[in-house]
Amino acid sequence: MTDTAAKTPDTLTFEAEVQSLLDLVIHSLYTNREIFLRELISNASDALDKLRFTALTDAELLPEGDELCVSIERDEEAGTLTIVDNGIGMNREDLMANLGTLASSGTRRFLEELREADAKTRPELIGQFGVGFYSSFMVADKVVVTTRKAGEQEGWIWQSAGGGEYTVEEAAENTQRGTRITLHMQPGEDEQSFLTEWKVREIVRRYSDFIEYPVTMDVTRNEPELDDEGKPVEDGETKEVTSTETLNSMKPLWNRPKAEISAEEYAEFYKHLTHDWNEPAEVIHFRAEGTLEYTALLFIPKERPFDMFDSTQPKSRLSLHVRKVMVMNDCEELLPPWLRFVRGVVDSADLPLNVSRETLQDNPLLKKIQTRLVKKVLEVLDKRRTEQADGYAETWKAYGTILKEGIYMGDDGDNRISKLCLFQSTAGAAATTLAQYVERMGDDQEDIWYLAGNDRSVLESSPHLEAFKSQDWEVLLMLDPVDEWMLDRLSEFDGKTLKNAAGGEGVSTEEDGEALSSMKEEGAPLLTGLGEHFGESIKEVRFSSRLTDSPAVLVTAEGALSPSMQRMMRANGQELPDMPRILEINVTHPLVERLGELRADDAERFADYADLLLGQALLAEGSPPPDPARFSRLVTELMVRA
Numbered sequence: 001m002t003d004t005a006a007k008t009p010d011t012l013t014f015e016a017e018v019q020s021l022l023d024l025v026i027h028s029l030y031t032n033r034e035i036f037l038r039e040l041i042s043n044a045s046d047a048l049d050k051l052r053f054t055a056l057t058d059a060e061l062l063p064e065g066d067e068l069c070v071s072i073e074r075d076e077e078a079g080t081l082t083i084v085d086n087g088i089g090m091n092r093e094d095l096m097a098n099l100g101t102l103a104s105s106g107t108r109r110f111l112e113e114l115r116e117a118d119a120k121t122r123p124e125l126i127g128q129f130g131v132g133f134y135s136s137f138m139v140a141d142k143v144v145v146t147t148r149k150a151g152e153q154e155g156w157i158w159q160s161a162g163g164g165e166y167t168v169e170e171a172a173e174n175t176q177r178g179t180r181i182t183l184h185m186q187p188g189e190d191e192q193s194f195l196t197e198w199k200v201r202e203i204v205r206r207y208s209d210f211i212e213y214p215v216t217m218d219v220t221r222n223e224p225e226l227d228d229e230g231k232p233v234e235d236g237e238t239k240e241v242t243s244t245e246t247l248n249s250m251k252p253l254w255n256r257p258k259a260e261i262s263a264e265e266y267a268e269f270y271k272h273l274t275h276d277w278n279e280p281a282e283v284i285h286f287r288a289e290g291t292l293e294y295t296a297l298l299f300i301p302k303e304r305p306f307d308m309f310d311s312t313q314p315k316s317r318l319s320l321h322v323r324k325v326m327v328m329n330d331c332e333e334l335l336p337p338w339l340r341f342v343r344g345v346v347d348s349a350d351l352p353l354n355v356s357r358e359t360l361q362d363n364p365l366l367k368k369i370q371t372r373l374v375k376k377v378l379e380v381l382d383k384r385r386t387e388q389a390d391g392y393a394e395t396w397k398a399y400g401t402i403l404k405e406g407i408y409m410g411d412d413g414d415n416r417i418s419k420l421c422l423f424q425s426t427a428g429a430a431a432t433t434l435a436q437y438v439e440r441m442g443d444d445q446e447d448i449w450y451l452a453g454n455d456r457s458v459l460e461s462s463p464h465l466e467a468f469k470s471q472d473w474e475v476l477l478m479l480d481p482v483d484e485w486m487l488d489r490l491s492e493f494d495g496k497t498l499k500n501a502a503g504g505e506g507v508s509t510e511e512d513g514e515a516l517s518s519m520k521e522e523g524a525p526l527l528t529g530l531g532e533h534f535g536e537s538i539k540e541v542r543f544s545s546r547l548t549d550s551p552a553v554l555v556t557a558e559g560a561l562s563p564s565m566q567r568m569m570r571a572n573g574q575e576l577p578d579m580p581r582i583l584e585i586n587v588t589h590p591l592v593e594r595l596g597e598l599r600a601d602d603a604e605r606f607a608d609y610a611d612l613l614l615g616q617a618l619l620a621e622g623s624p625p626p627d628p629a630r631f632s633r634l635v636t637e638l639m640v641r642a
């Protein structure tokens, strides 16, 4: 950039998305505008954290004796409120990236969701995202940000009236390190009230009490004239005395005894941490003592954060503190990725202050902490499951898919995750756990049966369930697309094997068992005929006693992937070999006899019927026939003939 370019303000436009976010924020959060101050103080505190953290490796950035703090300046006459921090600051690029665009693709997608949401759920959604800096425009008609990044010389001024544009220009030479945000408050009475001392004091107390840095403000009092003994002089003059007061108690919440912390305080801390609008679903606060000392304060959010499946997002949302000092955000060593929805802080006295991501990898202390945290979170989830069924159903809806990743990753020792799973089942509309299923099993049933697919009604009328219905056995309906991946690793629960109702091993009806053995020889030519007709496309044709009404069904051979898994993997661009399936024919169906006759007398009709049989078996399980045009022609011909 040339000097002249730097001196004249550049006028830039907000990204279109920022503008729509601004509009949404301003209109949806109207009744809760005071949170703007919380958001700005949170940002300031983050900026101080960042500076302190960066200074661990570059000590020059933070000269000794330089006290990190946030200060608030009120100017009722000018109508301005200014929030100042001496933290990391921003350079020109930072300003443009942070206060002019929506950085992550997740945010964009989120914005789409937000537009579609109705006015009532909108504030909750916005809450998850964290309106942050942009909330200033709820109360201000102009915002001026003056900032200098730690370690850099030039300072910058960013200004906007929120109307689609902002300017950036170079600031005066001796700009202080850090960021100074001045809000020119809107003229309304309500907005102006945010300039009063008591209001600022109240908001800081309510929302930001536990911020670890002092949040200060100059307070002016009229003090009476005092005599030599320090007593007020009668009829004496009063004079104005200004002093700087710290408005917050600065106690990290997690270090206070649990019994003294109210639900509101936990909720406020949670909101500060996550920017979530809702209260947390669960609070987990404990102190570990003994050889390894640490405190953990974890939260399970009510709703699933919108970016949980964004692979560019961190795989953990816990921050690591060492003796109250934040040393790392999003510390992946503290929880496995399948608990990435848990938010919170861990504070340990046993780690060095200058930890880095590298030194934390394979750190045995963190491994121990992780083991304990996982155990705690799973216990709390299990308790919620047994004690608050409705609340748990919501939690499961939000996080079930993510928790199942843990099973897939092999972390389900003692069924500690699978016991939390809720599944649909043929037993009724209510979801069931595996344990409840096992409890309902009759004496004649040894295994846990499931059928996977994406549509409950298709599964319920699937031929695979016929034998189960005839014996009154319950089958779990696995409707989540990740279930089949999970089942790849979940083969046993409570000593019972999980078996696929669409797999090679079926359940037979007793009467049919006899028919089956008598067909062994008699039906052999029919099976051979069908086998020759289908060739490589079908692995095997065999009689089955698992059907009652349907003439045929396709089952997946041992070790092969189910059709839906194959579809999913192919859709992800994976190349797979053909995995031919097994065609099972209902041994008691009248069609068997008819097919036998045709095979002997009319080769052409036999071929047509064979294709019809296969086509309808595919349709019944929700898959398309291999040649739909031929299939529908055959059906039409059949109808004409009938």
Ligand code: ADP
Residues within 6 Å of the ligand: 043, 044, 047, 085, 087, 088, 089, 090, 098, 099, 129, 130, 131, 132, 133, 134, 178, 179, 275
């Ligand atoms: P969020 O804080 O949720 O990331 P914001 O819109 O509030 O979103 O802020 C966007 C970014 O601007 C922050 O991530 C941070 O990088 C930067 N920022 C905001 N306030 C400050 C500040 N006081 N000092 C330094 N950087 C800041």
